[in-house]
Amino acid sequence: MSMIPLPIPDTLLTVTWFGMGLIFGRAFGKKIDWEIQQSEWFKRRSKVVQFLVKGLLDFTHHWWMGALLMVYVSGVLEVYWFGCGLLVDDFPDVPRRIQKYFKFRLTNNDTGKNI
Numbered sequence: 001m002s003m004i005p006l007p008i009p010d011t012l013l014t015v016t017w018f019g020m021g022l023i024f025g026r027a028f029g030k031k032i033d034w035e036i037q038q039s040e041w042f043k044r045r046s047k048v049v050q051f052l053v054k055g056l057l058d059f060t061h062h063w064w065m066g067a068l069l070m071v072y073v074s075g076v077l078e079v080y081w082f083g084c085g086l087l088v089d090d091f092p093d094v095p096r097r098i099q100k101y102f103k104f105r106l107t108n109n110d111t112g113k114n115i
Contacts, residue, residue: 021085
């Protein structure tokens, strides 16, 4: 099984931009999602609007934005490492989100248990 090599920042400049991506993802990603869903505004919305807002919040998670920055703007060192920080910050949530949206494929239809 081949692994995807993870880049390691090796200069003060790359460590700084990587750290900025991590902190940006932490500051504006997870906390905002939670605060929106706990707000009175959100709770007063219909179930349809809540469903759409939750879906939009899940879709806009920053792991894929960071990965796209790394792929498409790899020639700009600062953008690449900022994107890497975004990706790394959000990556622990990816398996849970995938399971949430594809749960029907991960369960045994006869027993309803995970396979």
